[in-house]
Amino acid sequence: MENGRHRVVKHFRFTETEAAKLRKLAKEFNMTESEYIRLLLNNKPSDYLEIRIMLSNLINEVNHVGNNINQIARKNNAGFYSRNDMESLRAYMRKLIMSTREVEKCIGSYEGS
Known part of the structure; x- marks a missing residue:
């Protein structure tokens, strides 16, 4: 993260089930899908x-x-x-x-x- 901004864009392919799961988990924790993925990466x-x-x-x-x-x-x-x-x-x-x-x-x- 440079200057507090996320500049790199990545495109991923998901199955419908995986995409739905990501949407559900992000929403459940009041996060965007990107925030949720970044959280998982920091681990x-x-x-x-x-x-x-x-x-x-x-x-x-x-x-x-x-x-x-x-x-x-x-x-x-x-x-x-x-x-x-x-x-x-x-x-x-x-x-x-x-x-x-x-x-x-x-x-x-x-x-x-």
Whole structure:
């Protein structure tokens, strides 16, 4: 890539099935077909689409759990902390740990690919 522009044009032949699969995958990940092919060519583990989606979902989960923990901490600081809050906090932490382990397990299986 020179000056941030893609200048070389390549023409490829695909079967109808292959072309449909490329269209579907690119659309599924909100990319153009060219972007999708370039992503596959770079082939860095962090670029695997499935891993990017899993990490994005994990980040969202962490943000939600963090928000809930902040609410519990606010109640604690105001003197309204209850046993239910403690149980909720433990449940959020278990959920976070399980989500992290699930992503870790999936990413580990990609490293051997």
